[in-house]
Every structure is written in C-alpha cells, then in structure tokens.
Amino acid sequence: MTALTRFALAATASLALLAGCSAAPAVTTPAAPAAPAGGSAVEVSGFKFAPATLEVAKGTKVTWTNKDTTKHTVTSGKDGTSDSKFDGPLNDAPGTFSFTFNEAGSFPYFCSIHTSMVGTVTVK
Ligand SMILES: [Cu+2]
Numbered sequence: 666m667t668a669l670t671r672f673a674l675a676a677t678a679s680l681a682l683l684a685g686c687s688a689a690p691a692v693t694t695p696a697a698p699a700a701p702a703g704g705s706a707v708e709v710s711g712f713k714f715a716p717a718t719l720e721v722a723k724g725t726k727v728t729w730t731n732k733d734t735t736k737h738t739v740t741s742g743k744d745g746t747s748d749s750k751f752d753g754p755l756n757d758a759p760g761t762f763s764f765t766f767n768e769a770g771s772f773p774y775f776c777s778i779h780t781s782m783v784g785t786v787t788v789k
Contacts, residue, residue, distance in 0.1 A: 714784035731760040743773040745780040
C-alpha cells in the first residue's frame, strides 16, 4: 500500500464519518403553542352581543365594541340583576368597553338598558 493509497483510504473513511454525522436525525423544534381558541372581541350590533357566548383563556382581555347608534351596557349578572363583577357603559358607536378575565368560570352578562340582550363569557 502506497502512502497515497493510505491517504485516500483515510480520507474516504473521514467522509463516511462526516456523512454519518449529517445523516443523524435533526433536532426538531417544538411547534409554537397555539393561540387560545376563539377571539376576544364581542361586537354589539342590532341589540345583540355577537358572539353571545365567548370562550377565552384565563387572563384574556375581552373588548366589546358598540356598532349601534344607541347606548348599551356590559353588565355582569343575569336575569337583569348585576352581580357587580364588571359593569361598563357602551356609548353609541364606536363605544368600547374592555374587561380582563383573570379567573376561570362562567360569566353571564346583559345590557342594563335592554335586558333581553344577554351574553356569556366562559373562562378556562
Ligand atoms: Cu342595550
């Protein structure tokens, strides 16, 4: 075996090692956590909350936007009785009210001017 042949064999072996390395499984990057399902915006239009039921993750700030040309409120509670968790005026369009839900649970609300307008925010 000549010195050149030995060098060639060594080089081939090195290449094979390198190839083996690059064929190793790539480290997979975990996918970014998915955003919480559902939006955090409620539109108030035609004397209705839309969506009337909204599901959000704890810590989500929900914003109601009034599209009507009349005032509404976003008042927590049910059957027209406030439970004082939140109570926001919604001036005529484009009035907005926001509330951050930091506790899990089901939070019904209504409009204190038009008590047939009802909605619920469910916090997971
Ligand atoms: Cu109203």
